[in-house]
Amino acid sequence: MREQFRTCPRTGLIFHRPAENLIKANAVAAVVFLLVGGFLGLLVVLTRWQAVHLLGPDTFYQALTGHGVITLLVWIIFFEIALLYFCASTLLRSRLATPRLGWLAFGLMMIGAAMTAIAILQGGSSVMMTSYVPMPAAPQFYLGLIIFAVGALIGCFIFLGTLVIARAERTYEGSIPLVTFGALTACIIAIFTIASGAVILVPTFLWSVGYISQIDPLMYRVIWWAMGHSSQQINVAAHISVWYAIAAIVFGARPMSERVSRMAFLLYIFFLQLASAHHILVDPGVGTEWKLFNTSYAMYLAVLASMIHGLTVPGAIEVSQREKGLNNGLFEWLRKAPWGNPVFSGMFISLVGFGFLGGITGVIMGTEQLNLIIHNTMYVPGHFHPTVAVGTTLAFMAISYYLVPALFQRELVLPTLAKWQPYLFGIGTSLMGLFQMGAGTLGVSRRHWDMAFAGSPFSFEYGGTAHMMMGLAGFFGVISSIGAAAFIIIMVGTILFGKRVSEKSEYTTKRPARLPRAEPAPDHSNIGVAGFVAPGTFILALVFLATFVVYFFLNFGYLSSVWPMS
Amino acid sequence: MSAILPPSERIWWKQPIDRAEGTWVAIALVWCLIMFFMMPYWHVYGKQNYKGEAYRTTPAAFSVKVEEMVQNHTVRHVTDRNIPVVRPPAGSDVYLLARLWDWYPALELRKGETYRLHMSSMDWQHGFSLQPLNINMQILPGYETVITITPDSSGEFTIVCNEYCGILHHQMLGKIYVVD
Structure with missing residues (x-):
């Protein structure tokens, strides 16, 4: 195949044609699945909103299973594969390794996703995304996931192959950019994750067709979560790379220090692998010491990594804004940020929602004893929606506003709607998560069709506050769905009906010029306050820490009020 | 645009760390250690534990x-x-x-x-x-x-x-x- 590169006239990005086509295909597939999964999510919130209680139990559990699998796995991983190709081929100005295998990967992922989705639609596989044994699903439910994972694994190796090519052909000077480094982190974690998935899903598939008589439920949970939890760390590494990318694209921001940011990515690889411990803190059969150590490795270094990125991303933006003259006071840089640009607003809401809501609650849940008052309550979806929907999904939406017009060479449609979309989706989902946490603290179960327990021989009533929390979670879930729908309308509209950009962008056989190093940082002695170049960010980080500390001990206070047990 | 460009320094891992960053890393690490310490502490002094029996x-x-x-x-x-x-x-x-x-x-x-x-x-x-x-x-x-x-x-x-x-x-x- 001839090398074909074009330079995007607006963004200056250089696309290798086969990579560009694969990025487009994976991103479009992602958005289509987001539509399906998001719609199922709307049905779920409208059922858990007790005053609406839309679906019956059978369709509710079916929709919930579909929502989990399709949004958390399919939408996100398709988008991540597109991002991997972008970070390797486009950012490094390199040709993509083995594009034909890229199409094989795409095909396998489509077939796998469709197979699992159809299994769920057929009704015999309403086992939730976690498919805890011994509750059985149809064999094609597991098989579809396995095929999907094989496709994703091929995508990971194409990414690695492209890095090798870029290095061998010297398409860039020096070291790979930080964003590509973050993508590499995501890719390494993805390979570990998929291996764990194979270790548990292949035997479970064989069990479902009768070749294996029994799968131990505890072993299943430990290994399944080595996939289920680590896959969230892929998302974190990917969306933090997107934050850095957006800071660079919108503000021209450079990382505060390459060393700290890269070390923080490295911590993810080293300190998450047995994070499945977080999910079995109240399980029988694993010892206390094991739980205690593996939930934290004695120092929560993966949490430290996220706290570092939480400072360095906005810090990088602050420094860049101050360099441009927005150097007054603590927060002028933030006040005068482009809040009407969805690329920035989406990224910033993603950062704040992920940190304050998703991050803090994740650590609370991963504290051994606190898990006793949280496990399997609504607090859990209250944690992971801000993490995955606000953190990951919104970051991906934000970068789409930048990438989709560049890839498809069309103007964004409905710009006013686009301006509001990150707020609708980000704030809607964050508040949904917040009220879910409230309901969980009051004991409402997750994955539960009826908080009024109709038909049970016993009766139990949650208090009015719990019902109100679930109602508010439902209401903001609807807002979140409207935000997601707006994103899909804008993206599909842009791809199909957007005005063609006027500038020409032809493919040439000429290899692009080598990617140069960044300019050295200018002197920072004239910006900032009291020797800090990013004082505003530092204050925000301290506010975050104070919130974290107070909330952490509040939960221990709450724990101390329940029955003594050991 | 440096997060999407190769680092400006060839030996980027020897660049000095900014004051805000260094301070924050230290504070965050201390907090992470305190959070870990709370778990064994609660096993000894707290009344709500599952000992894993x-x-x-x-x-x-x-x-x-x-x-x-x-x-x-x-x-x-x-x-x-x-x-x-x-x-x-x-x-x-x-x-x-x-x-x-x-x-x-x-x-x-x-x-x-x-x-x-x-x-x-x-x-x-x-x-x-x-x-x-x-x-x-x-x-x-x-x-x-x-x-x-x-x-x-x-x-x-x-x-x-x-x-x-x-x-x-x-x-x-x-x-x-x-x-x-």
């Missing part, structure tokens, strides 16, 4: 123990399904069985007394969620979870199943009555 069992073996307790200590029956209410002696081993879709039997405990509560599942995974206190445990088939509990409040408590277990999951309730 558990045994292998089978549905058949476990239900024998449950039945024996029901035969010896049933004090009354409740609901239209005649669910036995068992009042085990203070300090004794109490057996609670989870199955599609009930918790069996109902228990009557004395406030301030300590019991060893054994739980296991007969079929799929279940979740023990004691309301309105909000104590939650995972219950697995083949494993016998043992927690030592001391009810320090009286009244009627409900066990909600909070691990999805099929179509009538929402009907799976049990009761613990705590009397003075």
Whole structure:
């Protein structure tokens, strides 16, 4: 195949044609699945909103299973594969390794996703995304996931192959950019994750067709979560790379220090692998010491990594804004940020929602004893929606506003709607998560069709506050769905009906010029306050820490009020 | 645009670290260590822990123990399904069985007394969620979870199943009555 590169006239990005086509295909597939999964999510919130209680139990559990699998796995991983190709081929100005295998990967992922989705639609596989044994699903439910994972694994190796090519052909000077480094982190974690998935899903598939008589439920949970939890760390590494990318694209921001940011990515690889411990803190059969150590490795270094990125991303933006003259006071840089640009607003809401809501609650849940008052309550979806929907999904939406017009060479449609979309989706989902946490603290179960327990021989009533929390979670879930729908309308509209950009962008056989190093940082002695170049960010980080500390001990206070047990 | 460009310095790992960054990393690390320390601390000084006591069992073996307790200590029956209410002696081993879709039997405990509560599942995974206190445990088939509990409040408590277990999951309730 001839090398074909074009330079995007607006963004200056250089696309290798086969990579560009694969990025487009994976991103479009992602958005289509987001539509399906998001719609199922709307049905779920409208059922858990007790005053609406839309679906019956059978369709509710079916929709919930579909929502989990399709949004958390399919939408996100398709988008991540597109991002991997972008970070390797486009950012490094390199040709993509083995594009034909890229199409094989795409095909396998489509077939796998469709197979699992159809299994769920057929009704015999309403086992939730976690498919805890011994509750059985149809064999094609597991098989579809396995095929999907094989496709994703091929995508990971194409990414690695492209890095090798870029290095061998010297398409860039020096070291790979930080964003590509973050993508590499995501890719390494993805390979570990998929291996764990194979270790548990292949035997479970064989069990479902009768070749294996029994799968131990505890072993299943430990290994399944080595996939289920680590896959969230892929998302974190990917969306933090997107934050850095957006800071660079919108503000021209450079990382505060390459060393700290890269070390923080490295911590993810080293300190998450047995994070499945977080999910079995109240399980029988694993010892206390094991739980205690593996939930934290004695120092929560993966949490430290996220706290570092939480400072360095906005810090990088602050420094860049101050360099441009927005150097007054603590927060002028933030006040005068482009809040009407969805690329920035989406990224910033993603950062704040992920940190304050998703991050803090994740650590609370991963504290051994606190898990006793949280496990399997609504607090859990209250944690992971801000993490995955606000953190990951919104970051991906934000970068789409930048990438989709560049890839498809069309103007964004409905710009006013686009301006509001990150707020609708980000704030809607964050508040949904917040009220879910409230309901969980009051004991409402997750994955539960009826908080009024109709038909049970016993009766139990949650208090009015719990019902109100679930109602508010439902209401903001609807807002979140409207935000997601707006994103899909804008993206599909842009791809199909957007005005063609006027500038020409032809493919040439000429290899692009080598990617140069960044300019050295200018002197920072004239910006900032009291020797800090990013004082505003530092204050925000301290506010975050104070919130974290107070909330952490509040939960221990709450724990101390329940029955003594050991 | 440097996060999407190669670092400006060839030896980027020797660049000095900014003051705000260095300070923050130190503060965050201290906080992470405190959070870890809270877990062993609470095991020693806190009163709410699950010490991880558990045994292998089978549905058949476990239900024998449950039945024996029901035969010896049933004090009354409740609901239209005649669910036995068992009042085990203070300090004794109490057996609670989870199955599609009930918790069996109902228990009557004395406030301030300590019991060893054994739980296991007969079929799929279940979740023990004691309301309105909000104590939650995972219950697995083949494993016998043992927690030592001391009810320090009286009244009627409900066990909600909070691990999805099929179509009538929402009907799976049990009761613990705590009397003075």
